Amino acid sequence: xxxxxxxxxxxxxxxxxxxxECHGYQGMGNxxxxxxxxxxxxxxxxxxxxxxxxxxxxxxxxxxxMVNTDMPGYAEKISEEDRWDLVNYVxxxxxxxxxxxxxxxxxxxxxxxxxxxxxxTENNSNSGSLQDFRGHKAVLLVIFSWPxxxxxxxxxxxxxDRLSEQNIAVLAVPANELAATEVTQIAxxxxxxxxxxxxxxxxxxxxxxxxxxxxxxxxGKGKNPDHMEFLIDRNGYMRARWIPSIDQTGWSDIDxxxxxxxxxxxxxxxxxxxxxxxx
Ligand code: HEC
Numbered sequence: 001x002x003x004x005x006x007x008x009x010x011x012x013x014x015x016x017x018x019x020x021e022c023h024g025y026q027g028m029g030n031x032x033x034x035x036x037x038x039x040x041x042x043x044x045x046x047x048x049x050x051x052x053x054x055x056x057x058x059x060x061x062x063x064x065x066m067v068n069t070d071m072p073g074y075a076e077k078i079s080e081e082d083r084w085d086l087v088n089y090v091x092x093x094x095x096x097x098x099x100x101x102x103x104x105x106x107x108x109x110x111x112x113x114x115x116x117x118x119x120x121t122e123n124n125s126n127s128g129s130l131q132d133f134r135g136h137k138a139v140l141l142v143i144f145s146w147p148x149x150x151x152x153x154x155x156x157x158x159x160x161d162r163l164s165e166q167n168i169a170v171l172a173v174p175a176n177e178l179a180a181t182e183v184t185q186i187a188x189x190x191x192x193x194x195x196x197x198x199x200x201x202x203x204x205x206x207x208x209x210x211x212x213x214x215x216x217x218x219x220g221k222g223k224n225p226d227h228m229e230f231l232i233d234r235n236g237y238m239r240a241r242w243i244p245s246i247d248q249t250g251w252s253d254i255d256x257x258x259x260x261x262x263x264x265x266x267x268x269x270x271x272x273x274x275x276x277x278x279x
Contacts, residue, residue, distance in 0.1 A: 011089025096208030
């Protein structure tokens with residue numbers, strides 16, 4: 001099952017339905033049942049669980065449970081495909097947590113945060129996928145709400161000529177209901193495409209990368225920011241992120257954004273593309 005937003009979003013729904021009572025909304029092990037169990041729940045956000053165990057281990061535990069613990073098996077209740085989606089979601093949770101080190105400034109020549117893949121249809125009916133940009137273009141992924149992001153979208157529109165000269169693709173993804181229903185109208189005014197089909201899954205999966213070192217946002221269900229922008233480099237790695245409500249100024253100074261894109265363009269890093277599957 002590729003590590004993509006459809007699988008992750010389906011995994012999230014299943015996790016909320018079956019797993020939250022023990023593992024907690026964000027996988028930290030603090031669900032309402034957690035204190036009544038005979039074994040201690042792991043914090044699924046932190047790394048050891050996703051680096052020391054294989055996706056096959058996870059699949060096995062989710063299917064058949066863990067012996068001598070309260071972790072139940074779901075082979076009878078949840079289909080095979082859905083169980084793989086849960087494996088992806090658990091990885092998406094912990095990769096999202098890993099992304100908290102991202103800031104509006106890239107760290108030159110350091111790429112390791114692997115974003116979820118996605119396919120999409122644009123307002124002009126073109127379709128594509130994140131992987132299509134690999135090897136030739138960086139991507140500025142703009143996750144926006146309406147009307148909250150109105151000024152920013154206008155600013156990007158004005159800046160677009162200069163942005164496209166820097167060989168970057170801009171992709172706008174509606175994140176709230178109003179943005180999604182008005183997307184065709186909003187996009188008609190824009191020099192860059194907006195996503196119609198696939199938008200809610202992209203927005204939900206990238207919202208897992210909303211945490212910052214100053215705002216870990218791990219209490220309860222957490223809160224998705226209205227607006228987030230991600231810079232994904234030519235090799236397919238997430239390199240920088242601006243969340244206006246948390247980072248404040250950041251890329252509202254559009255020159256700061258140009259600088260980052262410039263740095264990415266001048267890099268000549270040889271790293272393998274992120275794998276399509278979790279390992
Ligand atoms: C009744 C409580 C309970 C429910 C419901 C539950 N789990 Fe667990 N889970 C546990 C406990 C307890 C452990 C830790 C077992 C141990 O190592 O002692 C665990 C461990 C795990 C692990 C292994 C983590 C690691 O790296 O050690 C994964 C993955 C996991 N659960 C996923 C799920 C998923 C996905 C669901 C829902 C489909 C789920 N669990 C539902 C109690 C639960």
